[in-house]
Amino acid sequence: MNLFTKHAENLVKIFLHFLWPVNCPVCGKPSEIICPECARLLFAEKIINKxxxxxxxxxxxxxxTSINKLISDFKYSGFRALCRPLGRAMAEFFIKPKAxxxxxxxxxxxxxxNYNQALEISKGLSDVWNIEIFDGVEWSREMPRRAGLNFSERMNLSSNAFLVPKNIHGxxxxxxxxVCTTGMTLLRLxxxxxxxxxxxxxxxxxxxxSEY
Ligand SMILES: [Zn+2]
Structure with a gap:
């Protein structure tokens, strides 16, 4: 990016900030939803792999505590705009998958x-990884809310809980x-x-x- 474009981009940011002031929910500084630096600080020292x-x-x-607060902001308080920048920071944290x-x-x-937080996070990952999103899978039936599912109910979640289209083949x-809790939803999907x-x-x- 040349200096002029960078400068113009900063001016646009300042202008937008006057129109619609946003503060980073972590450090409180005026920013674009969440500062990339603050997002990075939320992450573990290395990838958690199970x-x-x-x-x-x-x-x-x-x-x-800090990530929990942000997750509850976008999950239960309608702070949808947080998901995409968190997805972008996540993409920089991981090695790009061969997907x-x-x-x-x-x-x-x-x-x-009224939005899917996993899809919003995927958009941020897609911005950085340049991998397209496949949003064609649905739950096949109404499930009790996750928070109401106990451990054994989650373990019993079956793979036919999802409707997966044929064009996913290959x-x-x-x-x-x-969030990964028991990993059962991810496994069944x-x-x-x-x-x-x-x-x-x-x-x-x-x-x-971490308990599971
Ligand atoms: Zn910040």
């Missing part, structure tokens, strides 16, 4: 949220979600995709609950 059966799951952070498509975990049927897929002939290379999440 394996649930034959699915590799990579997470950028443990579920701790043809990013597959966000679908939003539960009848969810009260694609290399990376599954994306905000990966099984549903593999059953339809996709090659699931792993799952990527913003945070991981």
């Amino acid at each position: 394996k649930v059966e034959n699915l590799e799951i990579f997470s950028a952070s443990f579920y701790h 043809d498509y990013l597959l966000p975990v679908p939003l539960h049927l009848k969810s009260e949220r 694609l290399n897929i990376a599954i994306i979600d905000d 990966s099984q549903a995709c593999r059953y339809k002939g996709a090659n699931v290379i792993g799952a990527y999440t913003l945070a991981s609950v």
Whole structure:
């Protein structure tokens, strides 16, 4: 980027800030939703990698106080705009996967949220990795809200909980979600995709609950 473009871009940012002031929810400084530096500081020193059966799951952070607050902001307080910059910071943290498509975990049927946070995070990952998003999977039936599912109910979640289209066959897929709890949702989705002939290379999440 040349100096003039950089300068023009900064002027646009200043102008937008006057129109619609935004402060970073971490440090409070005026910024674009969240400063990239603050987003990076949320992440663990190295990638958190766990394996649930034959699915590799990579997470950028443990579920701790500061990330927990941001996740609840975009999940329960409608702060949708946080997801994409967090996705971009996540993309810089991980090594780019050899995937043809990013597959966000679908939003539960009848969810009260009017956006899918996993899809919004995928957009940020896609900006940096330059990998397209495949948003064609749905839950096959209404599931109780995750928070209401106990451990054994999650373990029983079956792979036919998802409707996966045939055109996923032969694609290399990376599954994306905000939080990995037991890893069961990610595992079942990966099984549903593999059953339809996709090659699931792993799952990527913003945070991981450490107990599992
Ligand atoms: Zn900040």
